[in-house]
Amino acid sequence: MSKTLHINGKTHQVDLPDDVPLLWVLRDELGLTGTKFGCGIAACGACTVQVDGVALRSCQLSLGDIDGEVTTIEGLGTPENLAMIQTAWVQHQVAQCGYCQSGQIMQAASLLADNPAPTDEDIDDAMQGNLCRCGTYPRIRAAIHSAAKMMQEA
Amino acid sequence: MARLKKIARRSFLVGSAAIVGGVAFGTYKYHQPAPNPLQPGAGKAILNPFVFVDQSGVTLIAPRAEMGQGVRTSWAALIAEELDVDPAAVTVLHGPAAKAYYNSAMMAEALPGRGYDASDFQHSLGQIVGNFSKFLDLQVTGGSSSMKDGFTRMRLAGASARETLKEAAAQQLGIARALLETKDGFVLAPGGVKLAYSELAMAAANVETQEAELRPAAQWKYIGKPVARIDMVEKVTGTATFGLDTRIEGMKFAAIRQNPHYGAAMRSFDASAAKSMAGVEEVLDLGDAVAVVGTNTWLAQQAVDAIEVDWAPASHPETTEAIFAEIAAAFDDSPNSTLRDDGDVDDLPEGAEFLEVEYRLPYLAHATMEPMNATALYSGDRLEIWAPNQGPTVVQKAAADLSGLEAEAITVNTTYLGGGFGRRIEVDYSNRAVQIALQLRGTPVQLTWSREEDMRHDYFRPGAIARYRAAVKDGKALMVHGKIAAQSTTQEGAGRMLGLPMSGPDKGHVDAAFNQPLAIPNFRVEGYLAKPMIPVGFWRSVAASFNGFFSDTIIDEMAHTARRDPLEFRLELARAEWEPAAQVLERVRDMSGWSGQTPAGVGRGVALAYSFGTPVAQAIEVIDRGGDIAITKAWIAADLGLAIDPRNIEAQLFGGLAYGLSAACFGEITFADGMVEQENFPDYDALRMPSMPRVEVAVLENQKHMGGAGEPGTPPAAPALANAIFDLTGSRARELPLNKRFSFV
Numbered sequence: 030m031s032k033t034l035h036i037n038g039k040t041h042q043v044d045l046p047d048d049v050p051l052l053w054v055l056r057d058e059l060g061l062t063g064t065k066f067g068c069g070i071a072a073c074g075a076c077t078v079q080v081d082g083v084a085l086r087s088c089q090l091s092l093g094d095i096d097g098e099v100t101t102i103e104g105l106g107t108p109e110n111l112a113m114i115q116t117a118w119v120q121h122q123v124a125q126c127g128y129c130q131s132g133q134i135m136q137a138a139s140l141l142a143d144n145p146a147p148t149d150e151d152i153d154d155a156m157q158g159n160l161c162r163c164g165t166y167p168r169i170r171a172a173i174h175s176a177a178k179m180m181q182e183a
Numbered sequence: 184m185a186r187l188k189k190i191a192r193r194s195f196l197v198g199s200a201a202i203v204g205g206v207a208f209g210t211y212k213y214h215q216p217a218p219n220p221l222q223p224g225a226g227k228a229i230l231n232p233f234v235f236v237d238q239s240g241v242t243l244i245a246p247r248a249e250m251g252q253g254v255r256t257s258w259a260a261l262i263a264e265e266l267d268v269d270p271a272a273v274t275v276l277h278g279p280a281a282k283a284y285y286n287s288a289m290m291a292e293a294l295p296g297r298g299y300d301a302s303d304f305q306h307s308l309g310q311i312v313g314n315f316s317k318f319l320d321l322q323v324t325g326g327s328s329s330m331k332d333g334f335t336r337m338r339l340a341g342a343s344a345r346e347t348l349k350e351a352a353a354q355q356l357g358i359a360r361a362l363l364e365t366k367d368g369f370v371l372a373p374g375g376v377k378l379a380y381s382e383l384a385m386a387a388a389n390v391e392t393q394e395a396e397l398r399p400a401a402q403w404k405y406i407g408k409p410v411a412r413i414d415m416v417e418k419v420t421g422t423a424t425f426g427l428d429t430r431i432e433g434m435k436f437a438a439i440r441q442n443p444h445y446g447a448a449m450r451s452f453d454a455s456a457a458k459s460m461a462g463v464e465e466v467l468d469l470g471d472a473v474a475v476v477g478t479n480t481w482l483a484q485q486a487v488d489a490i491e492v493d494w495a496p497a498s499h500p501e502t503t504e505a506i507f508a509e510i511a512a513a514f515d516d517s518p519n520s521t522l523r524d525d526g527d528v529d530d531l532p533e534g535a536e537f538l539e540v541e542y543r544l545p546y547l548a549h550a551t552m553e554p555m556n557a558t559a560l561y562s563g564d565r566l567e568i569w570a571p572n573q574g575p576t577v578v579q580k581a582a583a584d585l586s587g588l589e590a591e592a593i594t595v596n597t598t599y600l601g602g603g604f605g606r607r608i609e610v611d612y613s614n615r616a617v618q619i620a621l622q623l624r625g626t627p628v629q630l631t632w633s634r635e636e637d638m639r640h641d642y643f644r645p646g647a648i649a650r651y652r653a654a655v656k657d658g659k660a661l662m663v664h665g666k667i668a669a670q671s672t673t674q675e676g677a678g679r680m681l682g683l684p685m686s687g688p689d690k691g692h693v694d695a696a697f698n699q700p701l702a703i704p705n706f707r708v709e710g711y712l713a714k715p716m717i718p719v720g721f722w723r724s725v726a727a728s729f730n731g732f733f734s735d736t737i738i739d740e741m742a743h744t745a746r747r748d749p750l751e752f753r754l755e756l757a758r759a760e761w762e763p764a765a766q767v768l769e770r771v772r773d774m775s776g777w778s779g780q781t782p783a784g785v786g787r788g789v790a791l792a793y794s795f796g797t798p799v800a801q802a803i804e805v806i807d808r809g810g811d812i813a814i815t816k817a818w819i820a821a822d823l824g825l826a827i828d829p830r831n832i833e834a835q836l837f838g839g840l841a842y843g844l845s846a847a848c849f850g851e852i853t854f855a856d857g858m859v860e861q862e863n864f865p866d867y868d869a870l871r872m873p874s875m876p877r878v879e880v881a882v883l884e885n886q887k888h889m890g891g892a893g894e895p896g897t898p899p900a901a902p903a904l905a906n907a908i909f910d911l912t913g914s915r916a917r918e919l920p921l922n923k924r925f926s927f928v
Contacts, residue, residue, distance in 0.1 A: 045479065046461045053481035057436055062428035063421020065601070066480075067552055068634045072864040075552060102421035111420070118419040122411070122830060125838055126251030127418030128425060128552040128601030153873035160864060162552050162602050163251045164841020166875040168834070 032092055036061070037104030047093030052076045054092055055101060063102035063131050067160070074159030077132035078102075084139035086158075102131035105138060113183065114138050117176035125163035133159045137173050146177050220281035228351075228387035230344035232283040233262060233337060236384040241266070241273040241368060246284035247333075248324035248573040249277070249414060250603030251838070252893045253831040256412045258333050260405040260828065265341030265398060267365040268380070270405065275413055280575030280595040284322040288332035297523075297698035299761050299793055301888065323574040323680070325608050325721060327795035327891020330827050334889060338397050346393035351386040352378050360393075409830035414599065426571030426598045429558040431627040435464065437619055438483040439630060440490065441472040441640055443858040444497035445718055449473065451493045457486040466490070469618045476619065480631050497857025499716040503646075506854060507543065510648050510713040513668040518709035520688035523697040526705035528652070528664040535654040535661050536744055542651070542736060543918045544729045546852040547644035547722055550867060553601020554637040555612035559620035560627040561586070566593045567627075568617065571600040573608040577680055581610040582617045604842065605721030608680060609642050638867060639859040642720025643852055645670040645713075649696075649733040654705075655745040660756055662705035663737060665696055667730065671712045676720040695727035695794045695898050696734045702759035717854070723842050724894040727794035731898025732847075732905070732919070735790040739906045740915065748779040749906065750789045750802075757791065763822045763886040764793060767800040770820035770881045775802045786911025790903035797890030798822050801840060801903040803876065805911050812908060813928040814844065817876040822883040823890045829882045832892045837878040839896020844876075845869035847901035848927055851920050874927060 034041045036059070043058050055061040055078070064087055067075030071086040078087045081097040106112030111119065114134055124130045133156070140147055140155040147155070152173055161169070221229045221244070227237040233244045243266075245258035255275055263270045278284065345365050352370040353360040355378070364371045370378045400406070417423035442449055452473050454466040462482030467474045473490055477483040500506045557570040559582075566586050572578050575595040583590045600607055616630040632640070647669035654662040673691040678684060689710055690697075697708035722728055742752035750772055757764035768791055771777070781787050784807045791800045804816040819836050826832050849868040853860045861867045905916040908925060916924065 046482070049479065049481055053479055056427075057479045057481070060430060062424075062430065065425075065552070066427060066554065066631065068864050069484075070634075070863055070865070073552070106420060108416045108420050108422055111416070115416075115419045119411075119415050122409075122415060122834070124251075124412070124415055124418035125253070125834060126552065126600060126602045127414065127423055130418050131421045134419060156872040158871075160552070160869060160871060162550060162604070162842070162845075162869060164838040164845075164870065164875065165834070166841070166870070166872050167837060167878050169872070 034095060034099060036099040037101060043092070045092055047091060049092045050088050051078065051090040051092060051095055051099070052087040055087065061101050061103055065128055065131055067129070073129070074136060075129050075132045077135040077159065079135055079139055082139060082142055084136045102135060105134065112138070113179045114141065114176040117172040117179060120175060121168045121172040123165050123168040123172050125165055129159060129161045133161065133169055137169070137176070141173070141177055141180060145181060147173065217281070217283040217285070220279050220283055226385050228384045230347050230387065230392065231340050232281070233340040234266065234344040236348070236380050236387060238381055238384060240381050241268050243273055243275050244278035245275050246278045246281070246322060247329050248597060248600050248603055248607065250324070250573070250600035250607070252329070252835055253412055253828065254324065254329045255414060256410055257330060257827050257831060258337060259413065260410045261333050261337035262341040264403055264405050265338045265395070266345045268368045270410055270413060272368060277597045280322060280579045282576070286321055286323050286328055286332050287336065288328035289321070289323065289326040298796055299698070299700050299764070299798070321681070322576040323608060324603070325573055325605060327894040331796070331889050331891065334827070335397070342395035342397060343393060346395040347390055348380055348383050348387050350393050351383045351390045354390065355383070355386050406827055407825070408828070410828055412831070423599050425553050425601045426556045426558070426569065427553060427601070427629070427631060429569040429598060429629060431558065431560065434558065434627040434629055435476050435623070436478065436480040436483050437474050437476045437628050437630040438480060438487040439472055439474045439615055439632060439636060440487050440492060441636065442494045443639055444494055445499060447495040447497055449492060450495055453491040457489045460486040460489060462486070465623065467619055467622050469615070472615070474619050474630065476623065476628055484633055499857065501857040502855055503853045506716055507646060507648065509716060510646060510668050510670070513711040513713040514650065514666060516711060518666070519712045520690070520693055520710040521707065522688060522690060522693055522710070523706055523708040525703070525707070528662050528705045528707045531654055531662055531705065532656065535656040538651070538653045538737070538740055538744055540651050540737065540740065540917060542649045542733050544647045544732060545850070545919060546646040546717060547846055547850045548638050548641045548852050548861070548867060549602070549604045549606035549722060550638065550869070551602030551604060551606055554634055555632040556630060557613040557616035558627060558629040559616040561620040561624050563624055564588070564592060566617065566620065567596070568593065568613055569596045569598060570613045570616070571598045571607060572610070572613060573600070573603050573605070574610070574680065577608070578610050578613045581614050585614060585617050586621055604723040605725070606641065608721055611640070634864070635862040638861055638863065642676065642718045644722030644728055645672060645719040647729040651733065651737045653737050653741050655741050658745045658747050660703045660741055660752070663703050664707045665733060665737065666709045666711060667693055667696055667733065668711040668713055669726070669729065670715060670717070670719045672719050672721060672725055674712065675715055675718070692726050694725065694730060695792050696730035698793065699734050700761035700764040700793050700798060701738070701756040703756060723839065724794055724897040727792065727894070727898040728843070728846070731792035731794065732901045735792060735899065735902035736905060736917070739788070739902065739909070750777050750779070753789065753791050764791060764798040766883060766885050767791070767798050767820040767822050770883060771800045771802040771818045774818040774820065774879050774881060777802060781910060786907045786909070788903050788906025788908070788910055790899035790906060792895070792898035794895045794898050795891035796888060797892070797895035798886070799836070799895045799899050801899040803903040803907045805904070805907045807911060808928055811926045811928045812911070814874060814876045814904065817878045819878065819896065820881040820883060821895060822886045823892060824884060824886045825889045826882045826884055832882050833880040835892040836880050836882070836896040839894065840878065840900045841870050841875060843897040843900025844904055847904050847919055847921055848874070849920050849922055
């Protein structure tokens with residue numbers, strides 16, 4: 030069944046069964062590999078994208094149920110034109126292996142959109158679903174605070 | 184004469200890539216160079232296996248697995264230091280699988296001796312032993328060895344390349360090389376003449392390779408300073424290519440199911456339902472596993488899950504209890520090793536207070552964020568593999584065995600690794616992709632393991648049992664006698680990697696137990712090897728991950744029995760044995776404001792572990808929050824001897840702590856009915872943002888020799904936490920994970 034998707038400001042037609050999760054549409058159908066597979070059961074956050082600005086686990090979002098504008102890490106910024114939150118991540122040298130960072134950044138960007146000056150407790154609440162096996166949490170926290178400051182000053 | 188040389192050189196270039204290696208220099212020259220694996224091309228100067236220059240600029244080869252530890256950046260910085268290029272302004276590639284990229288440092292860990300007391304002579308011996316890796320084609324990343332390995336070799340590679348480029352410029356300008364200087368990718372000549380390295384590529388290809396002296400530390404621009412990670416922008420924009428991001432024209436996607444009982448056969452399967460499912464193109468019998476190949480990974484996974492399989496039962500003991508009974512049975516044999524035997528552990532003076540305790544630690548999975556995967560394309564006479572791996576030559580050899588092709592016909596592309604931690608030094612995941620590709624000639628196939636498949640088919644950190652006797656008298660440590668039993672990672676894991684039977688005293692098995700830098704007058708450590716049962720392998724810090732817990736927890740128990748402050752007790756023992764170990768303890772004491780006193784509801788613990796050449800002390804603070812324990816603060820001090828990149832080392836140390844704390848709190852692989860019981864993160868959780876403590880890290884440079892960074896942060900984490908919980912609750916944890924007895928916030 031053909032379905033129209035709006036992703037990162039572009040329109041895509043995909044022809045896949047309705048129950049295929051968005052994650053696997055992005056990765057295997059559309060070549061948007063920035064969104065990662067980690068667990069398949071919404072337990073790690075590696076596949077986090079935004080739908081109409083809300084952070085969601087794309088591994089649990091069936092193609093048939095998608096309604097809205099999807100933003101993936103590729104839509105947030107590019108190597109040549111980083112989003113402010115990505116600049117903060119670079120400044121703090123957050124990533125180690127980097128595999129979870131697309132999801133961390135999409136989750137944090139959604140937090141900052143709702144809450145421009147999050148406290149440590151707000152960060153704990155918002156980010157607890159995003160696992161990082163390298164343990165980059167201290168730098169993620171610092172980068173979120175920096176990004177908040179940069180966005181307020183901008 | 185010059186012309187003759189040029190012709191000879193050209194014929195070398197045309198002859199074969201292998202002979203190009205004959206002009207490699209430095210360490211390669213006097214150790215009989217390994218063939219240079221880089222392919223020559225028009226207008227391209229291959230200055231050595233690690234540096235080439237063409238019209239587009241300078242390219243460095245960092246043939247080590249980038250799994251988060253920053254090796255690609257630090258390795259490039261070592262070359263750049265002497266080559267005079269900005270690491271941010273050059274291209275850095277992983278390069279192919281090749282003998283030239285052998286790891287010269289990892290094997291040195293196998294030498295006898297405690298490590299911290301090694302003389303310069305023993306260090307030289309370590310380097311010689313390391314060179315055997317070349318003959319074993321051991322291109323691997325592990326053992327916290329990359330900087331020890333690359334420190335001299337890569338600076339020599341950079342220096343030689345620089346002098347060769349200068350020689351090319353000298354010939355072109357008709358002036359002496361001594362009059363030239365280099366800066367930021369340019370050769371500078373008197374009178375303001377500037378020649379870019381890229382402009383010199385053509386000429387440099389025809390110049391004899393030059394050797395050079397290494398610069399003194401006072402002139403270093405990059406070593407010892409934070410260098411921006413060259414993979415950072417890619418990793419925050421989703422543009423870094425991990426194994427799973429490999430995309431080849433015409434590629435298909437595969438999913439797999441393997442026998443949940445290790446090493447057992449697949450009797451039969453019924454795929455009739457799977458075959459008609461959406462997106463399914465092939466159902467493949469892999470002998471002891473079944474795979475589905477299709478148009479989409481998720482559709483292939485649904486189909487492979489729908490296959491009914493009759494698995495043969497396990498030949499290993501079926502339950503955790505039975506497996507640990509086998510481990511305990513190893514104590515009935517004679518010890519495999521007694522690598523520390525100071526004084527006399529049996530003949531002790533009157534009045535000593537004794538402790539006799541048993542510790543048990545579970546099997547652990549690696550649980551890398553990126554599940555196991557690989558992509559392969561078989562074309563009949565060639566095989567190409569794309570794999571996030573820690574051992575390209577090991578992947579290549581295994582693929583050669585499976586396919587019957589020569590190693591030279593197999594290309595291994597190493598992508599970024601979404602976590603390694605030792606899991607990706609194995610080749611089971613690349614072998615599975617190769618098995619599939621061999622059945623689908625001409626079609627590239629990407630195989631992705633489900634998280635469940637990944638967790639249930641690991642090469643686990645072995646479960647371990649330790650039995651300790653200890654004695655204190657008059658507030659002093661008198662005796663420690665430790666016996667440690669577990670399956671042997673060295674015999675099973677290293678044997679698998681090298682394809683060689685391993686025997687003799689297994690030093691790796693007792694690492695961070697026999698060689699702790701503590702002056703205990705009567706100190707004996709024995710290693711006992713349990714029989715192979717569950718597949719075991721290298722897990723961040725290997726046996727130090729359990730021995731660090733055993734050997735520090737017993738010290739903490741002794742300190743409390745002796746009614747001494749646990750930090751002061753350790754400090755006294757360390758100071759009498761090895762000053763750098765005392766200094767890391769002093770640093771965490773000072774950073775944490777350690778007073779030996781904590782208010783009600785707050786607990787503090789300290790631990791010390793020496794592993795992979797680095798002493799690390801950690802202090803941890805826990806707070807009782809209404810019956811739940813919060814890990815609020817951690818302080819880490821580590822002595823690297825020479826810190827190549829302090830900011831990156833800081834990340835490795837707090838990352839190592841997080842990995843150790845995750846296992847300490849939540850990590851346990853258990854067995855029932857001959858199968859692993861855990862399947863996914865809800866059963867095998869890790870530290871998350873709210874549970875990660877605030878961390879302060881000090882990187883010291885007091886010891887004489889360079890230590891590793893990737894692993895030494897892990898061993899002290901579990902004991903520091905358990906000691907803090909003891910301080911808070913009075914309850915001593917002798918088994919992990921802690922969430923079996925304590926509740927965490």
